[in-house]
Amino acid sequence: MADNADHIDGDDNEDVRAQQNLIKIKLKSSEGGIYECGLTAAKMSDLVKNMVESLGTDAVVTTEPIILGNEAVTDAALKKIIEWVEFHWDDPPVDHDFEDEKDRRNEELSHWDKQFIDVDDQALLFDVIAAANYMDIKGLVEVGAKHICSKIRGKSCQEVREMLKITNDFTAEEEDAIHKENAWIYAKD
Amino acid sequence: MCEYSKDSFDRFGDDLCEELLSFLTFEDRFRCECLSKQWRRLSQFSDPKDYNEKFYEYIGLYVNLTAIDLPFEKLCKTPLILSADNNAFELFARNYGHNIKSIEFTFDCLIDDNMVNKLSDVLSQMRALIGITLNLNDPFIEWDLLTQIGVKCPQLTSLCVQFKSRTTIEYIDHIMGKHFKQLKRLEINGLYNTTNISNDALIEYSESQVISITDTFFANIDRYLPQLLELRLNDVMITDEVLNALSRLTQIRCIQLMGTNTCHL
Numbered sequence: 001m002a003d004n005a006d007h008i009d010g011d012d013n014e015d016v017r018a019q020q021n022l023i024k025i026k027l028k029s030s031e032g033g034i035y036e037c038g039l040t041a042a043k044m045s046d047l048v049k050n051m052v053e054s055l056g057t058d059a060v061v062t063t064e065p066i067i068l069g070n071e072a073v074t075d076a077a078l079k080k081i082i083e084w085v086e087f088h089w090d091d092p093p094v095d096h097d098f099e100d101e102k103d104r105r106n107e108e109l110s111h112w113d114k115q116f117i118d119v120d121d122q123a124l125l126f127d128v129i130a131a132a133n134y135m136d137i138k139g140l141v142e143v144g145a146k147h148i149c150s151k152i153r154g155k156s157c158q159e160v161r162e163m164l165k166i167t168n169d170f171t172a173e174e175e176d177a178i179h180k181e182n183a184w185i186y187a188k189d
Numbered sequence: 190m191c192e193y194s195k196d197s198f199d200r201f202g203d204d205l206c207e208e209l210l211s212f213l214t215f216e217d218r219f220r221c222e223c224l225s226k227q228w229r230r231l232s233q234f235s236d237p238k239d240y241n242e243k244f245y246e247y248i249g250l251y252v253n254l255t256a257i258d259l260p261f262e263k264l265c266k267t268p269l270i271l272s273a274d275n276n277a278f279e280l281f282a283r284n285y286g287h288n289i290k291s292i293e294f295t296f297d298c299l300i301d302d303n304m305v306n307k308l309s310d311v312l313s314q315m316r317a318l319i320g321i322t323l324n325l326n327d328p329f330i331e332w333d334l335l336t337q338i339g340v341k342c343p344q345l346t347s348l349c350v351q352f353k354s355r356t357t358i359e360y361i362d363h364i365m366g367k368h369f370k371q372l373k374r375l376e377i378n379g380l381y382n383t384t385n386i387s388n389d390a391l392i393e394y395s396e397s398q399v400i401s402i403t404d405t406f407f408a409n410i411d412r413y414l415p416q417l418l419e420l421r422l423n424d425v426m427i428t429d430e431v432l433n434a435l436s437r438l439t440q441i442r443c444i445q446l447m448g449t450n451t452c453h454l
Contacts, residue, residue, distance in 0.1 A: 121196075123195035126195060126196060126197075126201070127195065129205070129209070141209075145209040145211070149217070152217050152221065153214065156220070165194060165196055165198060166199055166228070168225055178222060178223045
C-alpha cells in the first residue's frame with residue numbers, strides 16, 4: 001500500500017485511530033459466535049460504523065455485542081473478516097481522483113490479500129464476500145471480486161460455469177443465439 | 190438466497206454480482222455473457238443508465254486507411270471498417286460508446302477531411318469520453334483532427350498525442366489557446382523526432398521558429414490549460430522562462446520534460 005503522509009481526515013487522524021483501535025467491541029455472527037475486534041478496524045464496515053455511531057457511548061459499544069444477522073456472516077466468515085480489517089484498518093484512505101480510481105481497480109492484490117482470499121472452501125469464500133457486502137466493507141468486496149475475476153481469466157464458459165457452480169438456465173438455442181450475436185468479437189471458444 | 194447452494198455463484202444478488210463482474214477484463218466479459226441469464230442480464234451494454242459505467246473504461250482502436258481494428262487480437266478477427274460508405278465506427282460508438290472513458294487511435298496512413306469530420310462527430314457523441322490518445326503520422330490533416338476534437342469534445346480531461354514522424358508545431362499554440370480548457374493531463378511526444386529524418390530536412394527546419402513557438406506556448410500555458418495536473422513533453426528547450434511559466438500552473442502534480450538532444454542546443 002502506498003504511503004500517504006499528507007492525509008489527515010478531519011479529527012480522525014492517525015493517533016486517534018490507533019488509540020480507538022485499542023477499544024475492543026464485540027461482533028456476533030448469525031450462528032451466535034461472539035468475537036472481539038478493534039473499534040477502528042470494525043468501523044471499516046459501514047454497517048458497524050453506523051450502528052456504533054447510533055449507539056453513542058463507548059460503554060454501550062464495548063459491552064453489548066453488535067449482531068450481524070445476515071446468514072452469510074457465519075462464525076468462520078466473521079473470523080476471516082475480522083482478520084482482514086485488523087490488518088487493513090490503518091491503510092491510507094482511497095483517493096477518489098479518477099485516475100487513481102482506475103489504477104486502483106487495475107492494481108493487483110497485495111501478497112497478503114492474495115494469501116488471505118485464496119480460500120479452498122468456496123462456500124466460505126462466498127460467505128466472506130457476501131458478508132463483506134452485507135457489512136458494507138468495500139475494500140474487502142473488491143479483494144473478493146479481483147480474486148474471482150483472476151480465476152475466471154482466460155477460462156471458457158464451461159470451465160467458469162463448473163468452477164463457480166453457475167446454473168446454465170439457457171436453452172441450447174438461446175446459447176447459440178448469443179454466440180452468433182457476439183460472433184464478431186469471439187475468436188475462439 | 191437460501192435456495193442456492195452456498196458454494197454456488199448463483200447465490201449472489203444482482204447488485205453484488207454486478208460489482209464482482211465489474212472487475213472482469215473486457216475480453217472475459219464478452220466470453221462470460223453466455224454463462225447464465227443473470228450474467229447475460231448484467232453484461233448488457235445497451236442501456237447506459239442501468240449499466241455500470243466502470244466497464245469499458247478503456248478501448249483502443251487501430252485505424253489505417255480504411256479499417257479500425259480492436260487491438261484485442263484474440264477477440265477480434267473481424268476489423269471494423271471505417272470508410273465513406275460504411276458506418277461501422279458509428280454503430281460501434283452508438284452500441285458501446287456510452288461508457289467508454291478513453292479511446293486510442295492509431296493512424297498509419299493519410300485520412301481525408303471527410304473522415305476527420307466523421308470521426309470527430311462520432312467522438313463528440315460519446316458522452317463519457319474524457320481521454321483520447323492519438324498516434325499520428327500525417328501532420329497536416331491530423332492537426333485539423335485535433336482542432337475538430339477540441340471543438341467537439343470540450344469535456345476532455347486527458348489528451349495524449351504521439352507523432353511518429355516529423356511534424357510542425359505551428360498550430361499547437363492556436364489549438365491549445367482556444368480548445369481543451371478542461372485538460373488535466375497533456376502528453377505530446379515526438380514533436381521533432383530527429384531519428385527518422387535526413388540532414389537536409391533538419392537544416393530546412395528553422396531552429397528559431399521552433400523555439401519561439403515553444404516559448405509562446407509555455408508563456409501562456411497557465412491561461413491555456415488552467416486545470417493541468419500532469420504534463421509530459423519531449424524535445425523541449427528547458428530554459429528559465431519555461432520553468433517560470435510552468436511554476437504558474439497552480440494545480441500541477443507531475444511534470445516530465447525531455448530536453449532536446451541535438452540541433453536546437
